[in-house]
Amino acid sequence: MQKVDPIARAKLLTMNILITNDDGVHAEGLIFLKAELDKIGRVFVVAPDRPRSACGHSITLHKPLRAEKVALRDGSVGYASNGTPSDCVSLGLLGMIEEPIDVVVSGINHGPNLGWDLTYSGTVSAAMEAAIMGVRAFAISVTSYAPRLDYGPAARFAAALAQMLAEHDMPESTLLNVNVPDLPPSQIKGVVVTRQGKRRYSGQLEKRTDPMGRDYYWLGGDQPTDSLEEGTDVYAISEGWVSVTPVHLDLTAYSSIDEVRSWGIQGIRVE
Amino acid sequence: MQKVDPIARAKLLTMNILITNDDGVHAEGLIFLKAELDKIGRVFVVAPDRPRSACGHSITLHKPLRAEKVALRDGSVGYASNGTPSDCVSLGLLGMIEEPIDVVVSGINHGPNLGWDLTYSGTVSAAMEAAIMGVRAFAISVTSYAPRLDYGPAARFAAALAQMLAEHDMPESTLLNVNVPDLPPSQIKGVVVTRQGKRRYSGQLEKRTDPMGRDYYWLGGDQPTDSLEEGTDVYAISEGWVSVTPVHLDLTAYSSIDEVRSWGIQGIRVE
Numbered sequence: 330m331q332k333v334d335p336i337a338r339a340k341l342l343t344m345n346i347l348i349t350n351d352d353g354v355h356a357e358g359l360i361f362l363k364a365e366l367d368k369i370g371r372v373f374v375v376a377p378d379r380p381r382s383a384c385g386h387s388i389t390l391h392k393p394l395r396a397e398k399v400a401l402r403d404g405s406v407g408y409a410s411n412g413t414p415s416d417c418v419s420l421g422l423l424g425m426i427e428e429p430i431d432v433v434v435s436g437i438n439h440g441p442n443l444g445w446d447l448t449y450s451g452t453v454s455a456a457m458e459a460a461i462m463g464v465r466a467f468a469i470s471v472t473s474y475a476p477r478l479d480y481g482p483a484a485r486f487a488a489a490l491a492q493m494l495a496e497h498d499m500p501e502s503t504l505l506n507v508n509v510p511d512l513p514p515s516q517i518k519g520v521v522v523t524r525q526g527k528r529r530y531s532g533q534l535e536k537r538t539d540p541m542g543r544d545y546y547w548l549g550g551d552q553p554t555d556s557l558e559e560g561t562d563v564y565a566i567s568e569g570w571v572s573v574t575p576v577h578l579d580l581t582a583y584s585s586i587d588e589v590r591s592w593g594i595q596g597i598r599v600e
Numbered sequence: 601m602q603k604v605d606p607i608a609r610a611k612l613l614t615m616n617i618l619i620t621n622d623d624g625v626h627a628e629g630l631i632f633l634k635a636e637l638d639k640i641g642r643v644f645v646v647a648p649d650r651p652r653s654a655c656g657h658s659i660t661l662h663k664p665l666r667a668e669k670v671a672l673r674d675g676s677v678g679y680a681s682n683g684t685p686s687d688c689v690s691l692g693l694l695g696m697i698e699e700p701i702d703v704v705v706s707g708i709n710h711g712p713n714l715g716w717d718l719t720y721s722g723t724v725s726a727a728m729e730a731a732i733m734g735v736r737a738f739a740i741s742v743t744s745y746a747p748r749l750d751y752g753p754a755a756r757f758a759a760a761l762a763q764m765l766a767e768h769d770m771p772e773s774t775l776l777n778v779n780v781p782d783l784p785p786s787q788i789k790g791v792v793v794t795r796q797g798k799r800r801y802s803g804q805l806e807k808r809t810d811p812m813g814r815d816y817y818w819l820g821g822d823q824p825t826d827s828l829e830e831g832t833d834v835y836a837i838s839e840g841w842v843s844v845t846p847v848h849l850d851l852t853a854y855s856s857i858d859e860v861r862s863w864g865i866q867g868i869r870v871e
Contacts, residue, residue: 576852578851
């Protein structure tokens, strides 16, 4: 972990960190994360009261948000909300937590957030919400669905990264998306800054009939196929590196603007 | 509307179009859209059974999806699903509709999908899902929350654009995000291909107490402030143009990669 000089360290201990996730307030990944962040700052927890995986960047506008104080697994007190991860960040940054928040950390997610999956991710969307509000933020995930994981390496990396973030300005509306391979620390090769890769799904739909004779469907499919281009998050993870991708909210396909113009779209008459 | 030669027209009438939205299967915008698309192809409707605004790119993995046949407002039959807009696209493309779909159109949304709002948008996420599956798609919105809108100009533009899409290859995992100003056709200046702009929110949280003495919160805030840079979607709409933005799923902040590397992230020891 990076060394911090004594003055910087004193400053860091006054740092206020908000953590949330999409696996729910009682998830193991959040507790491991909190244990490490407790060493470098004051940690506030506002997280969903139940798992919210694959919720995307949902926000709750049409019903009231609740946030109940709950005892966390480490004995401290946090907030469990009926909202989405993004709502939890709004609650934390817009006044429910009275202290000003310096850094938002979302995770540690149980499972990867790589490639095209980012747009589905509740974990990443929470960090997006913080970035929109101008607060430094990152999402962090361990890239395995195994029932039991060692969150230690990811949690210690998160603490080092939070310290680093506190000392640097983030570019506007930008956040970091971190993925940590599920390997013992001695087998993790290091850290690499990456770009987002591609994942291909061969999505499948399974039709079944319920006891009342009505059809229903399950969405599923095989494991995604990653396009393992060097320099991408999916490649880094496949090679045993921690991947850090700077992510922003500009979805413009700049390289396609001229092509789409060339179709003659701008000549369509609106009538 | 663009002219189509007779051979192309015959081909277009064999085009299969899937429409969905996030305002629900009975929303007026969807019916106006269908009426125009019916003129150029065979239209299938799979849409949420209730409004799903601000649902982001949610997908339903943990419960079964239902899709009931319902009578639409125009007397035809469509599917109403308990899933999100993205789920509706999966249902339509993965086999519930037996015909192969050529183009997916999501909308017409009641209200804008501009700037940073894209990541929250159920309308846009439906088109994203189609793009991930390799199907040409666009999202279309009228940029007003007025209770009654004239969806005619947007619906006619959608038909022209669907014809154009059918004749061009879309770049990989790219979709179009269309916004139409709420103006009479004579006051719409034309069509412009744009980049995504920025919207700033001064988010607000209002705390209230329920009759049982428990706190709850409403998320809200003032109208967003658009950063009116020329060339952006928000600028185009403010000037009375139809805005078409090519959007992709690569969220990498390429311009920040070097900066983030310069912090020394790659030197953090993972332990």
